[in-house]
Amino acid sequence: MRLLIIEDEPGIAGFLKDGLEEEYFAVDIAYDGKSGLDLALTNEYDLLIVDWMIPALSGIEVCRQVRKAGSLVPILFLTAKDTLEDVVFGLDAGANDYIKKPFEFEELLARIRVQLRAKNKADDSLSAGSLSINPATHQVFAGLNEITLTPKEFALLEYLIRNKDRVCTRSRIIEHVWDIHFDSDTSVIDVYITFLRRKLEAAGCGNLIQTIRGVGYIVRQPSMV
Amino acid sequence: MSLRNRIALYYTVATAFLILLVFTAIYFTVDRVVYKHFDDKLSKEVSETLSYANMTAHDFKGFSQFLESDINDNHNEDTQDDQDEGKHSHNDKKEKKADVDPEFIQIVNSSGEVVIKSANLNLNTLVLEPGRRGTSYFNSHVDNSPVRQVQVSLLSRDGLTRGYLLVAVPVKSAIIVLRDLQEIFFISFPLIILTLFVLTRLIAGRSIRPIEKVIATAEKMSQTNLDQRIPLPYHHDELYRLSATMNALLDRIQDAFQREKHFTADASHELKTPIAVVKGTLEVLVRRPRDRDHYESKIQFCLKELSRMAHMIDQLLMLARYESSKIKPHIQTVALPQHIDDLVERMLPSALAKGISIAAHHTENARIAADPGMLDMMFENILSNAIKYSPSGSSIAIVAECTATAVVCSISDQGIGIPEEKRSAVFERFYRVDESRNSNTGGLGLGLSIVKKLADLQQIKVSVTSATNSGTTFTLTCPHAGESCVMAEPN
Numbered sequence: 162m163r164l165l166i167i168e169d170e171p172g173i174a175g176f177l178k179d180g181l182e183e184e185y186f187a188v189d190i191a192y193d194g195k196s197g198l199d200l201a202l203t204n205e206y207d208l209l210i211v212d213w214m215i216p217a218l219s220g221i222e223v224c225r226q227v228r229k230a231g232s233l234v235p236i237l238f239l240t241a242k243d244t245l246e247d248v249v250f251g252l253d254a255g256a257n258d259y260i261k262k263p264f265e266f267e268e269l270l271a272r273i274r275v276q277l278r279a280k281n282k283a284d285d286s287l288s289a290g291s292l293s294i295n296p297a298t299h300q301v302f303a304g305l306n307e308i309t310l311t312p313k314e315f316a317l318l319e320y321l322i323r324n325k326d327r328v329c330t331r332s333r334i335i336e337h338v339w340d341i342h343f344d345s346d347t348s349v350i351d352v353y354i355t356f357l358r359r360k361l362e363a364a365g366c367g368n369l370i371q372t373i374r375g376v377g378y379i380v381r382q383p384s385m386v
Numbered sequence: 387m388s389l390r391n392r393i394a395l396y397y398t399v400a401t402a403f404l405i406l407l408v409f410t411a412i413y414f415t416v417d418r419v420v421y422k423h424f425d426d427k428l429s430k431e432v433s434e435t436l437s438y439a440n441m442t443a444h445d446f447k448g449f450s451q452f453l454e455s456d457i458n459d460n461h462n463e464d465t466q467d468d469q470d471e472g473k474h475s476h477n478d479k480k481e482k483k484a485d486v487d488p489e490f491i492q493i494v495n496s497s498g499e500v501v502i503k504s505a506n507l508n509l510n511t512l513v514l515e516p517g518r519r520g521t522s523y524f525n526s527h528v529d530n531s532p533v534r535q536v537q538v539s540l541l542s543r544d545g546l547t548r549g550y551l552l553v554a555v556p557v558k559s560a561i562i563v564l565r566d567l568q569e570i571f572f573i574s575f576p577l578i579i580l581t582l583f584v585l586t587r588l589i590a591g592r593s594i595r596p597i598e599k600v601i602a603t604a605e606k607m608s609q610t611n612l613d614q615r616i617p618l619p620y621h622h623d624e625l626y627r628l629s630a631t632m633n634a635l636l637d638r639i640q641d642a643f644q645r646e647k648h649f650t651a652d653a654s655h656e657l658k659t660p661i662a663v664v665k666g667t668l669e670v671l672v673r674r675p676r677d678r679d680h681y682e683s684k685i686q687f688c689l690k691e692l693s694r695m696a697h698m699i700d701q702l703l704m705l706a707r708y709e710s711s712k713i714k715p716h717i718q719t720v721a722l723p724q725h726i727d728d729l730v731e732r733m734l735p736s737a738l739a740k741g742i743s744i745a746a747h748h749t750e751n752a753r754i755a756a757d758p759g760m761l762d763m764m765f766e767n768i769l770s771n772a773i774k775y776s777p778s779g780s781s782i783a784i785v786a787e788c789t790a791t792a793v794v795c796s797i798s799d800q801g802i803g804i805p806e807e808k809r810s811a812v813f814e815r816f817y818r819v820d821e822s823r824n825s826n827t828g829g830l831g832l833g834l835s836i837v838k839k840l841a842d843l844q845q846i847k848v849s850v851t852s853a854t855n856s857g858t859t860f861t862l863t864c865p866h867a868g869e870s871c872v873m874a875e876p877n
Contacts, residue, residue, distance in 0.1 A: 172663030172691060180670035214655060241658040242651065263662035266669040 162277060162319065163187040163337045165204070167197030167223060168212040168239065173262075177210065180266055181273075185299060185312040185319070187340040194218025201227050205336045206234055208276055213240035213251065221254045228255040235276035239264070271297075277323075287322045289380050292366045294319060303364035310360065313338070317353050321370060321380045330377040354378060390594055394587035402579045409571045416567060420560045424534040425523045431489055431553050432521070432538055488556070490528060493540075495549040512552040519547075528554060532561050596625040600632065612640040645814075652816035652831070653702065660695040664688045701832040705815065708839045715757035715843045719867040722786050722793060723748040725758065729765045730784065733773070741778035744769075748786040752793040754864040760840045765797075767833040768860050772799035775858070792866060798859040804852040812850060813838040 164186050168174040171192070178188045189204070191197030195217040201209055209227065213220040224236055238256040240247070248259050258272050274296055287294050294301045299315055301308040310318065316338045321329055331347040339349075354370060361369055371379050387395070492503035492512040500511055510529045518524075518537050526535040535554035542548045596619045603616045615636060616629045671684050707713055726746050737744050772782050780800035787794050804812060816831040837860075841848045847863040 170659050170663065172687070173659070173666060176663070176667040176670045180666070180673065183670070183673065241655040241662075243654065262658045263665045266666055266673075 162207045162316065162323075163189070163205075163340065164208050164210060164273070165189045165191065165197065165200055165206045166210045167191045167194065167201075167215060167220065168210070169193060169215045170212070173212075173239075176266075177269075180270075183312075184270060185316045186273075187316070187338055189341045194220065194223045198223045198226050200341070201232070201234070202230055204341065205333065207337060208273060209234055209236045210239050210273075211236055211256070213238060213242050213247075221251065224251075224255045237269075237272060237276065239269075287319065289322050289325050289369060289382055290366065292322070292361070292369060294322060303361070303366045306364055308360055308364045310357070313353055314357050314360070317350075318357055321378060325380040326382055328373050328377055328379045334377060350378075389597075390587060390590045393590040393594075394583050397586045397590075398579060398583040401582055402575075405575065405578060409575065413564075413567060413571065417564055420557075420564065421523075421534065424555055424557055424560070425536070427555060428489075428523065428534060428536040428553055429521075431491075431555075432536055432551065435491060435551065435553065436538075490533065490552075490554040492552040493549055494552060496547050501549060512554050514550055514552065525557075526554065528556070532557050596629070600625075600629055604632070607636070612636065612643060649815050656698060656816060656831075657695070660691045660698075663691050667691075698832065701836060705832060705836055705839060708836070708843065713843075715760055715840075717755050717757055717844065719753050720756050720758050720761060722752040722754050722795060722864070725761060726765070726784055726786060726795075729762065729769065733766070733769050736770070737773050737782065740773060740776070742773055742776050743781040744784065745781060746784040746786075748784075752786050752788050752795075753867040754793045755867040756844050756846065756864060760844060764837045764840050764846075764862070767837045768797050771833055772797060772801060772858070772860075775799065776801035780857075793864045794861060795864065796859050796861045798857055800857040803854040803856060803858050804850065805854055806852075809850055809852060813848070 162185075164181060166174055166177050166181075166188060168177065168190070169192050174190045174192065178190055181188045189200060189206075191200050193216045197211070197215070198218060200206075201223070209223075211220040211223055215223075218226075220238065220240065224238075227234065227236065235257045236255060238251045238259040239262065240251070240259075241262045242248075242251070243261045248261075251259050257276055260269060260272060277296070287296065291304050292301065294315075296319060299310075299312075301310055301315065301318065317334070320334065320337050331350055334350050335343065335347055343349075354372075358367065358370055361367055369380055371381060373379055488506055490504055490507050490512055492507060493501045494514050495501050498514055498516060503511060507528070512528060512533075512535060513526045515524070515537060519539055521536060521538045523534065523536050526533050533554040534557045535552060538551040538553075539547050540549045540551055599619075600616050603614060607614055615633045618629050618633075619626050667684055667688055671681065723746075726748060730744050730746050734744055769782070769784075776782065776799045782800075783796075783798045785796050785798075812834050814831075815835040838848055840846075841862065845865055847861075849861045849863075850858060851861070852858040
């Protein structure tokens, strides 16, 4: 899952990036509204974290522009403005949620998970066949057996399962699992897919990830026969 | 009671009093004029009667003869009119008068018995009031109709009252006129008062209607719609001034409110950001075990943030203390050049660390009236700002000069400058020319507002001139310390 943080305060942007990367997110940072908006419109993010008071273009304006461009990406407002009017104004501008500074990092994580939660699902758990993953704890289970994955492997598997029954192109996988500093050599995907397949095979969930030649990969819900 | 009713009431009461006064004066004047007229007539009649009888009030002799003829005359006049004119040709004048107004004449002796009376009295007699002496006029009645009567004491040679001459004229028509006048007054007075009250109330209501508008607008006003204003009336009168004054007051309130709101938002942002940074950094730090170097670098980072915050809280508190005006400056004579030298010595290390040189020029021994502690803080803030926003290799100049009225001290840097549109705002709390508000420069936007506040307390004028990218000059105009500048030895 790839996030964009638009935040002018280096201290906050710094710990957010550190903490979120530890949670297997790919994180990009923009220090002002203008470059943040450019990034948000040119890349495909799974979630935006936007500060209100940022130079060049306010968070509100970034929010409006993103919505105007037709994007439905979840936007989390992160700001020191805390009056009721401000909260309402921010949410009305198109934000999905609003977190007041100072905030608990765990709360932020939980709120991010809520925004990433698939529609019509009661909890965050994701599954395909006998394989289930928990994004909150980063655990993967094949039946009752836990599979240990590296953060990148986990992120890759999470992205594929979130988009199960849909073809994930190589470029989209790169966009959503790796951050902007990654050079677009997509062969790294094949390496991680190989690792993943090997671990899943060992746990008895082989053949979950299928290759669509020349396009990308897909996880199919096995038919319950 | 509403203002409108009160105006109407006061006005009506005042007018009622005046009208009453005027009515009373008119009534009594008419009354007096009328009775004076009758009295003149009576006195003339008395003197004519007496002279005709060829006697005086002091000689009663021969009077009865006169009375007989005279009263018969009168009787003839009344009954036979002008046909018998030749018969009493002895007094034409008297007859003419008798034609117009019949008068009653009666003579009473000292014991009160009627000696003789004019025939027109018929069975009636004129009332004698024995207590009256000499000649006196009074109102009386004959046969129930009002008369004005004169009573003259008739004296004998030895001064004893021998009888009285009573002459009366009917005054019925005059009394009717007076009564009519009175009636008119009594009826018209309440009518006038009532009409006046209604009219005044109407006019007062009309003239205070703009006030109602002011009230209505003011009532609708709250902190959420402070941008409303009272509509100005058409006429440039007192109400126009009231409305304009209220609008100006509202402008100031709105301005202060906006500033306060802005300040609160800024302060909350500035205070919460370092807390959020420290809190978040530490939260992420303890989520999993890390190596020693990582811990140390994060703790150092947090300490830096905390000290930045402590500094800001200090400055905020200082500003709050100065703004509550509880602190009074201890004004004393300060030798400005000495002061500047000390300051430069203190600030030079941080300037040199950035590769900036500081030069002080003060050829005159300027003494000013100021609080040395406050002066220190002002200079320090301005100078640290100059160092912060100047490029490496540039220089900062401090110049102190004497003018006829003040000591002018300027601090010029060659830094990034302040754009013209933002120059007036630099003294506002939390204002930073660089809008990003981030901590890269370490500024808080409080330093210059402290400078301004301290300057105001010490009656020092602060102004700023600047050109983008070629530097900023802060000029302090300080009051003399009593004595004029003394030329100092050139260094």
